[in-house]
Amino acid sequence: MKTAIKVIEQLEVAGFEAYMVGGAVRDYLLEKKPHDIDVATNASPEQVKSLFERTVDTGIAHGTVLVLKDGTGIEVTTYRTEGSYSDHRRPDSVEFVQSLEEDLKRRDFTINAMAMDKDMAITDPFGGAQDLAKGLIRAVGNPDERFQEDALRMLRAIRFSGQLDFQIDPSTLASIGHQAHLIKSIAIERIKSEIDKMMLHKKASRSFAYLTDTGLAEHLPSGYLFKADWAKFQVFETAAAGWAFMLFEHAQEMEAILPYRFSNEEKQTIKRALEAARLPEWNEWVFYSYTNAQLAIAALLNGRKVEIAGKKSALPIRSKAEMAVNGSDLMKWSSQKQGPWIKEWIAKIERMIVFGELANDRELIKEWFMHEYRHHQ
Incomplete structure (x- = not known):
């Protein structure tokens, strides 16, 4: 968080607004250590790049520049609004704006639609802090519109329910049921990523109950x-x-x-x-x-x-590599050429060693092998 604050201060010195946004703010209010910290600003991508020595154009078409500072990468994104989502996955167009509230309005859930300045003061136009206190996942604005914009948000709501041990707001939950069919427009890799995350939380049972009860599971492979x-x-x-x-x-x-x-x-x-x-x-x-x-x-x-x-x-051994003998030894002792017989004998020796029926000792194995090999000729 210290690096993000340095980035914000540098933007403010240049005359721009800048705030920490999204999951980092949510985690801070939940007294959890934020993982990735994102910054939103009214500076354009080009202006951001001009202010910092090291940057990477990670998503510049959508206003995102990765600022490299103090050995850390901070994603800095210009305030934006988004056009229609004809494919229910990504916006057809992006427009950069000067209003923080306009930027927060496009986000998925109220608990992710808060901003925090360098002094930890919270901007919360949609009641995200109140929903955090209630343990509630609620879409920003009209849930049907949010899910039609990006259908993956339905799975994200369900994943957050288990991750945070929260309930889903009734109107948001009902919308998932109505819009469930849209999940088919989402790439299977994105779907799997969300399901993977559901499986890593103690309240996975809550997430999977929502997944099946809403009917969303019926539209998944x-x-x-x-x-x-x-x-x-x-x-x-x-x-x-x-x-x-x-x-x-x-x-x-x-x-x-x-x-x-x-x-x-x-x-x-x-x-x-x-x-x-x-x-x-x-x-x-x-x-x-x-x-x-x-x-x-x-x-x-x-x-x-x-x-x-x-x-x-x-x-006695943890892998075949720890065996005291190998196929070359068997060929040398038997004066035979390479062939399938080696694999069979190595497997037999390996199994006997594992079960403790034969010590993993080169001379003892040779003695056993020569005796058994002669009897099989």
Whole structure:
């Protein structure tokens, strides 16, 4: 926040207005540490760039310049109003204005439509502070208009309900039900990002109740999966746990949620966590074969109480790379050429080491291998 105040002071010295806006103000009033701090000003993008030594044109067409100062990036955006949203995603046009209130009027919810000057004085034309005190998410002005401008705002309202443990204002909630079909105009990547964030908060059950009760889920890919007993869900450090929870509850596989375009790492985590959760027994091979994260999510899904890190540390080896022998050793000892047989024998040795049936000692493994290999000739 100190860097943002320095940016504001520099703009004011040059004769411009400047305020911290959006989520940073909301978090400050909630006595939470703000993450990204944005600044709004009546200076044009060109004027902002002329006042600071280092800037990046991150969104200059929409009035946003990233100011680099004290090792921090502060987004500075010119006051603006927006034209119609023909695609329900982004404004067809932007007009720079001189009025802070006009700028705040275009924002999504009252709790995000406040501004704060360098002395922490609040400008709050739409009752955002009062809604914060009430624990209420309410659209700025007409909720139908706000959601028609950017349909993702419906998911944002639902996400904030869980993130802040707030209720959604009745008129705003009713509007989500009326405008739910518009969510189909939003890119799936933006939708997934909001759903991911819902899964990272303790009150995820509140968000998913709103998602299904408003009918919004019906307009999302595999929307029926979101209707689950989220009261049982335990928040994990990644959203993969939430997606795995949905699939586990509905006895579905990864294929059911592929339209959400997961990364390969996410796919692997979710798929493997489901596999582990469905295993009737967790032996040494399970602790060896699955990652800590996969097992942790699986344990959350099936309610298994186990100290995963301890089980893994007790294993003779943690990966194939720790084996005392490799395929070259087997070829040398057997005088055989490379082939599929090596993989089979390495797998057999690896499994025996994990189960403690064979010590991870090069000479002992050689002795065992030569005895067994001769008997298989």
